[in-house]
Amino acid sequence: MAESLKIALIGNPNTGKTSVFNHLTGLNQQVGNYPGITVERKTGSCKLPGNVKGNIIDLPGTYSLNASSIDENVVIELLLNKTDKDYPDVAVVVTDVENLKRNLLLFTQIKDLEIPTILAINMADRMDKKGISLDIPYLESRLNTKIALISSRKGTGIANLKELIVNYTNLSTEPCLHASSIDTEYFGRLRKAFPNELLYKLWLLITQDANFGLSHKNELMGTSFTKTRADLKRLQQKETIKRYQFINDVLKVGQVIDNSKAKDLRARLDRVLTHKVFGYVIFLGILMLIFQSIFSWSELPMGLIEDGTAWLSNFVVENMAPGKLSDLLANGVIAGIGGVVIFIPQIAFLFLFISLLEESGYMSRVVFLMDRIMKPFGLSGKSVVPLISGTACAIPAIMAARNIENWRERLITILVTPFTTCSARLPVYIILISLIIPENTIAGIFNLQGLTLMALYLLGFLGAIMAAWILNKILDTKHKSFFVAEMPNYKLPLLKNVSLNVLEKTKAFVYGAGKIILALSIIIWFLGTHGPGDDFDNVEKIVEGQEYKLLTPGEPDDAVAAYQLEHSYIGIMGKAIEPAIRPLGYDWKIGVAIVSSFAAREVFVGTLATIYNIGSSGEKEDDVTIRQRMAAEIDPLTGKKVFNFATGISLLLFYAFAMQCISTLAITKKETNSWKWPLIQLFGMSTFAYIVSLIAYQLLK
Incomplete structure (x- = not known):
C-alpha cells in the first residue's frame, strides 16, 4: 500500500471502543504487552480508502489525562512522547451519545496536545429511543474537529470514519480552549522558559508521572515551577471545572434531550438484577x-x-x-x-x-x-x-x-x-x-x-x-475505601465482538498450554521410555523369571510394560515422592502428573495421557481414550481402581486450592517487586491444599 497511518483509539471505558476496533480491524489483530510493563496492548491493521493502510492501537480506557492508574498512564506517555514508534498521526476519541458530557472532557484535553483528532460519537442507533438529537455542524465548529456519528452495533458510520481518518491532514489542531487561563501568571512563566514546547504538554509533565520527552525535565521540575501537591491538585480541579463549563455551553445548543420520548427500561431491570436478595x-x-x-x-x-x-x-x-x-x-x-x-x-x-x-x-x-x-x-x-x-x-x-x-x-x-x-x-x-x-x-x-x-x-x-x-x-489493614463503578447500558451482545473474544481467548489458551505440554510430553515420554541399570534393560527376562502382579491378569505384555515404566527414570522419580502423596490417595503416576502440572495446571491431564500410553502394551487399541485409561487404571497394591470417589474428591480439592502456575508466580513477583509474596503464595496455598485433600481422602476412603 502507498501509505501507512498510525491511529490511536482513545476513550472512556464502556463507550464501545473495542467494538469500533473490531469493526476496523476484523481478524487482523494482535494482543501483547507494552514494552517493559504487563499492560495488555491490542493492535490491528485495516484497509482505508485510497489504498491506505491503517495501523490501529487500542489504548486502555481512561476518563481523563489526569492518570490515577498504570493503565491510564500508558495513554499519557504515548500522547506526550513524539519519539515513540506508536505516536499517532491521528487520534480517534470514541464517545457514547448518552454520556457525551463526561466523554468530552478527555476529548478537550487531547485537543490541547494539538494532535489531529476525530470525535466518533458511538451508539447513534439509541438516539431515537433516548430522545437525543445532535447539531453536528455546530458541534464540529465549536469543538474544532470532524465528527463521525457511528453505531458499532449496526455497523453504520464506519465508512465515514475511515474517510475522516484518511483525510486527517484537513483536521484543525487548534485547542477547544486554553487551560492556561486557570493561572495566567504561572503558565506565563512556563511559556517564557520553554517557548518551543506545547504549554499543555508542559503542564501534564509537571502533574503526571512522565519521565521522558523533554531535555529540560530537571529544569522544569526546578524551584521556579515547583508547586505543592495540594496546589497542583487545586489547579487540576480548576482545569476540570473550566472544561466542563465549556462543554456545558457547547451541549446546550449542540445536544437536545427530550426525556418525554425516552423509554427507560434500565432502571427497572437494575432494581431486580441488583436487588439485595x-x-x-x-x-x-x-x-x-x-x-x-x-x-x-x-x-x-x-x-x-x-x-x-x-x-x-x-x-x-x-x-x-x-x-x-x-x-x-x-x-x-x-x-x-x-x-x-x-x-x-x-x-x-x-x-x-x-x-x-x-x-x-x-x-x-x-x-x-x-x-x-x-x-x-x-x-x-x-x-x-x-x-x-x-x-x-x-x-x-x-x-x-x-x-x-x-x-x-x-x-x-x-x-x-x-x-x-x-x-x-x-x-x-x-x-x-x-x-x-x-x-x-x-x-x-x-x-x-x-x-x-x-x-x-x-x-x-x-x-x-x-x-x-x-x-x-x-x-492489619485499617482504612476506608470507596468503590466507584460505572453501570453501562444493557444491550444485546454483538455477535462479532463475542466471536472474536472467544476465538482470541481460546487460541491463547490452546497455544499457551500447547507449547508447555508439547515440551513436557516429549520430556515425560523420554523419562518413561528410558531407565538406568538392568532392571530397565532386561525387563522381559525379569518378568518371566519372577511372579509379578499383573495390572490386568492374563496379559503378559501389560506386565512387561508396567514393570518397565516403574523402573524408568519417571517411575523412579514418582516412587520417590509416593510416600508423601499416598496419604492423599495418589499413586506415583498421579504424583508425577501433579509435579509436572506446577508448570501449568492443565498439564495434569496431558501428563497422565502420556504416562498411561507408555504404560500400555503398545498393541493396537482402537478408540482407547484418556478417560477410559484413567477409569480402568488399577492400583497394584490394593487391586482397586485408582480413580475412586475418595481419590477423585481429594484431587479436585487439591487442584481447587494449590498454587500450580509458574506464570502466575512470575506476575505476582513483577507486580509486588519481591519474591517474598509469590513464595508465600506458593507454599501457603499448596500447604492448605495438601491438608484439605488429606482430610477429605481420609474421611471418604
Missing part, C-alpha cells in the same frame, strides 16, 4: 445454567475430538515403522496434546458465556453485587474485577489489580486471586468429575456433574474470600 438468586441461577451447558453442549464435540485423537495415535502406530520416532509421536506428542485439545469445547463455551455477560452489561451488575460481600473481608470493591476476571486467567486478573490505589488492598487481591477457578483448572475438573460423579439429574433438570462443577467454582471464590479475611487480620 433476588440479585444473588438470579446470579446463582445464571451460574447453574452456564455449568449445566458446559457439560451437556460440549459432550458431542468432546467425544469426536477424543475419538479422533485415539484414531490418530493408532494410525501412527499402524502406518509407521516400529521404533522410537513412532513411539514418541503416538505415545508422547499425540497423547499429551490430545489430553488438552479435547477440552477446547468446554473452554470455548466458558469464554462464550463470560463474553455474553460482559457484552450485555450484566457483568458490571455482578461486580456491584459482589462488592457488598467483599468489603467485610478486607477487599476493596475494585478487587471484584480481578476475582471475576480470574475465571479466565489469573495473570491478567492480577494485572487488573493495578486500579486499586491502596497498596494493602491491592496486595491482598493479588495474593488471593489465584484461588479463583481459572480456565486451566477446567480440564482437570471435567475429567475427574466425569470419572467419579454419575450423570444423574436432580428434579429431572439439573445435571449432577454440572452442579459439581459450579460447586468447585463457588469453592474457589470462598477460598479467596477466607484467605483475604486472614490476610486482612495479619496485615
Whole structure:
C-alpha cells in the first residue's frame, strides 16, 4: 500500500471502543504487552480508502489525562512522547451519545496536545429511543474537529470514519480552549522558559508521572515551577471545572434531550438484577445454567475430538515403522496434546458465556453485587474485577489489580486471586468429575456433574474470600475505601465482538498450554521410555523369571510394560515422592502428573495421557481414550481402581486450592517487586491444599 497511518483509539471505558476496533480491524489483530510493563496492548491493521493502510492501537480506557492508574498512564506517555514508534498521526476519541458530557472532557484535553483528532460519537442507533438529537455542524465548529456519528452495533458510520481518518491532514489542531487561563501568571512563566514546547504538554509533565520527552525535565521540575501537591491538585480541579463549563455551553445548543420520548427500561431491570436478595438468586441461577451447558453442549464435540485423537495415535502406530520416532509421536506428542485439545469445547463455551455477560452489561451488575460481600473481608470493591476476571486467567486478573490505589488492598487481591477457578483448572475438573460423579439429574433438570462443577467454582471464590479475611487480620489493614463503578447500558451482545473474544481467548489458551505440554510430553515420554541399570534393560527376562502382579491378569505384555515404566527414570522419580502423596490417595503416576502440572495446571491431564500410553502394551487399541485409561487404571497394591470417589474428591480439592502456575508466580513477583509474596503464595496455598485433600481422602476412603 502507498501509505501507512498510525491511529490511536482513545476513550472512556464502556463507550464501545473495542467494538469500533473490531469493526476496523476484523481478524487482523494482535494482543501483547507494552514494552517493559504487563499492560495488555491490542493492535490491528485495516484497509482505508485510497489504498491506505491503517495501523490501529487500542489504548486502555481512561476518563481523563489526569492518570490515577498504570493503565491510564500508558495513554499519557504515548500522547506526550513524539519519539515513540506508536505516536499517532491521528487520534480517534470514541464517545457514547448518552454520556457525551463526561466523554468530552478527555476529548478537550487531547485537543490541547494539538494532535489531529476525530470525535466518533458511538451508539447513534439509541438516539431515537433516548430522545437525543445532535447539531453536528455546530458541534464540529465549536469543538474544532470532524465528527463521525457511528453505531458499532449496526455497523453504520464506519465508512465515514475511515474517510475522516484518511483525510486527517484537513483536521484543525487548534485547542477547544486554553487551560492556561486557570493561572495566567504561572503558565506565563512556563511559556517564557520553554517557548518551543506545547504549554499543555508542559503542564501534564509537571502533574503526571512522565519521565521522558523533554531535555529540560530537571529544569522544569526546578524551584521556579515547583508547586505543592495540594496546589497542583487545586489547579487540576480548576482545569476540570473550566472544561466542563465549556462543554456545558457547547451541549446546550449542540445536544437536545427530550426525556418525554425516552423509554427507560434500565432502571427497572437494575432494581431486580441488583436487588439485595433476588440479585444473588438470579446470579446463582445464571451460574447453574452456564455449568449445566458446559457439560451437556460440549459432550458431542468432546467425544469426536477424543475419538479422533485415539484414531490418530493408532494410525501412527499402524502406518509407521516400529521404533522410537513412532513411539514418541503416538505415545508422547499425540497423547499429551490430545489430553488438552479435547477440552477446547468446554473452554470455548466458558469464554462464550463470560463474553455474553460482559457484552450485555450484566457483568458490571455482578461486580456491584459482589462488592457488598467483599468489603467485610478486607477487599476493596475494585478487587471484584480481578476475582471475576480470574475465571479466565489469573495473570491478567492480577494485572487488573493495578486500579486499586491502596497498596494493602491491592496486595491482598493479588495474593488471593489465584484461588479463583481459572480456565486451566477446567480440564482437570471435567475429567475427574466425569470419572467419579454419575450423570444423574436432580428434579429431572439439573445435571449432577454440572452442579459439581459450579460447586468447585463457588469453592474457589470462598477460598479467596477466607484467605483475604486472614490476610486482612495479619496485615492489619485499617482504612476506608470507596468503590466507584460505572453501570453501562444493557444491550444485546454483538455477535462479532463475542466471536472474536472467544476465538482470541481460546487460541491463547490452546497455544499457551500447547507449547508447555508439547515440551513436557516429549520430556515425560523420554523419562518413561528410558531407565538406568538392568532392571530397565532386561525387563522381559525379569518378568518371566519372577511372579509379578499383573495390572490386568492374563496379559503378559501389560506386565512387561508396567514393570518397565516403574523402573524408568519417571517411575523412579514418582516412587520417590509416593510416600508423601499416598496419604492423599495418589499413586506415583498421579504424583508425577501433579509435579509436572506446577508448570501449568492443565498439564495434569496431558501428563497422565502420556504416562498411561507408555504404560500400555503398545498393541493396537482402537478408540482407547484418556478417560477410559484413567477409569480402568488399577492400583497394584490394593487391586482397586485408582480413580475412586475418595481419590477423585481429594484431587479436585487439591487442584481447587494449590498454587500450580509458574506464570502466575512470575506476575505476582513483577507486580509486588519481591519474591517474598509469590513464595508465600506458593507454599501457603499448596500447604492448605495438601491438608484439605488429606482430610477429605481420609474421611471418604
